[in-house]
Amino acid sequence: MDNFDEKPFGALLGALKKNQHKFLNDRLKKVDLTAMQAVFLIKIHVQDCCSQKDLADYFYVNKGTVAKYLRDLEDKGFVTRERVPENRRQYKLKCTEKAIDIMATFKEINEEWEQKVGLNELGPDFVEKFRKLTVNSVKLNEEELWSSRVV
Numbered sequence: 492m493d494n495f496d497e498k499p500f501g502a503l504l505g506a507l508k509k510n511q512h513k514f515l516n517d518r519l520k521k522v523d524l525t526a527m528q529a530v531f532l533i534k535i536h537v538q539d540c541c542s543q544k545d546l547a548d549y550f551y552v553n554k555g556t557v558a559k560y561l562r563d564l565e566d567k568g569f570v571t572r573e574r575v576p577e578n579r580r581q582y583k584l585k586c587t588e589k590a591i592d593i594m595a596t597f598k599e600i601n602e603e604w605e606q607k608v609g610l611n612e613l614g615p616d617f618v619e620k621f622r623k624l625t626v627n628s629v630k631l632n633e634e635e636l637w638s639s640r641v642v
Contacts, residue, residue: 511604518600522593523567528560529597532569536586536594540575543582569593 495503515526524532527550534549535541546557561584564570569590572582605611 507608511608514604515597515600518603519597522596524569524593524597528564528569529593531557531560531564532586532590533594533597535570535584536591541584542575543584546584564590 493506495506498506512526515529519525519529530550531546534546538545543554543557543561546552546561547554550557561570561572565572569587571585571587573585575581575583602611
């Protein structure tokens with residue numbers, strides 16, 4: 492195993508995320524989903540009128556990546572697309588009953604991972620601090636992007 496004592500914080504975050512996805516992907520194979528597909532389904536389910544652009548913006552991925560995942564989810568019967576009457580180029584995404592039935596399984600698998608790695612021991616203060624760090628990171632990149640365009 493790597494020596495994590497000397498790795499920078501960003502590398503630790505990357506390793507945590509990579510290993511979470513590996514764990515979730517392994518467990519979700521039995522229901523023919525990946526971790527990213529599962530989180531897409533949750534977002535589609537909780538956001539009324541969710542679009543492909545909404546998913547790209549929310550998960551910080553490009554629209555091509557979203558389109559690939561959505562095609563696969565649609566082919567597997569997890570998602571339906573319906574054209575938005577006001578904008579014929581846009582689709583409203585909906586979860587099927589098959590997708591809704593699997594969400595509890597995904598939640599259980601994710602909670603198992605969180606418990607096994609000890610995230611449940613961190614408490615709300617850590618989560619709030621981490622949330623603030625994430626927001627600061629997003630804002631910094633948005634400011635940098637904006638300032639580089641204004642030059």
